[in-house]
Amino acid sequence: MTARPRPPACRPATRPDARKTPEHVPTPLRQFVLKVHGRCNLDCTYCYLYRGQDDGWRDRPARAGARVVEHTAARIAEHVAAHGLDRIRVELHGGEPLLAGPAPVREYVRAVRRAVPDGCRITATVQTNGTRLTDRGLEQLTEDGIRVGLSLDGGRAAHNARRVDHAGRPAWPAALAAARRLAAHPEAYAGILCTVDLAAEPLDVYHSLLELAPPRLDLLLPHANWGNPPPGLDGGPPGRHRPGATPYGDWLVTVFDAWWDAGRLRTRVRLFQEIVALLLGAPSRAEAVGLSPVAAVVVETDGAIEQVDSLRSAYRGAAETGLDVFRHSFDTVLRHPGIAARQSGERALGEECRACPVGRVCGGGNYVHRYAPGSGFGHASVYCADLERLIRHVAHRLEGTVRIAT
């Protein structure tokens, strides 16, 4: 680790009393997002990480060194043993985690597998832009049982026009080749993450992605907040404002209907699946909706332990915890107010969300989208109206289907 001291988060991403609430019992971490490489070969025009206000990545080493890898693996093993965990997820992230080839990714996963006690199943996935995924690289990752997830904005060149390298050259040809490689190796294909772009026609995006045969797909809302609203929405004072424009809700509703009415399951769309689950009374597995405790933590290339990167879109330092794998256990992380807030369920919601008839399904949406400068995260999502539009639509469609089924 570089000796850069990590200051405590300047503004905790929660109400200060969240960890002191008597009934709050920390949930062990189950998902370890490990930064293999802290730089990216792409310069996507909308990137919240490298084009955002938090440029802390510049101070970190480009690659996770052997000492970071070994300490991280030992800390994960310690956490697994302390809580008797029978399964965890390890996500190899960046930057672009394959920037230095598959070897560092494989070494990280092997280190974790060596360290973690027998009996704990480890699902390892590398999330890549695909541009460095070669046939040989995929073969090597597969040998180590590492799945590959792709980040794309759609299944055509035009959808991915914002994904370019530092010289402005399109990432698409190489990304398409990677998608085709993965489609030929379904055992290694984890799925596709696609950020919604209102400028793209939703059915064209969805159907073009289906052509790439992802077993799973998620449609992500662009990271935004009340102070920095997404394209197509106004910011302003936070709240559950109605009537409100719902361009993202409308976009997603169009795709939902295509998914729901296809006559067969073409792919699993996480956001839709989780909304259906919540409407049927089940808890969510996704941070985008619902009130399940978030069980994810990030280890940076210098060994710093942080909250998820998306928080960086709120303000500089929002993801920081001041902890690192050399000095702190993951149990210490569980006591951090920012982590505790994301495990507090309804208690982390603002008053409006707690009173909202859609709140039990929406769960306030993604935590980072609730942020308003000066007052923090205790608000409705900047996507509040969009989420309500989508959830009510799914409820309506599901109601009809369940009635027929029963």
Add this chain to the structure above:
Amino acid sequence: MTHPTDETETPLPELHRPVRSDHPVLAAVLAELRTRDGETTVVAYYEDAP
């Protein structure tokens, strides 16, 4: 499109989970939920991972 104002206070429908369904997408969701039923604590995962 804007969200209809007269719906904002309307409760969501109370839906009961069917045991099975002929609807292929719902059937797949129900199958996944059965695996979830066995878990003591269902946790939420970071969305930037598939």
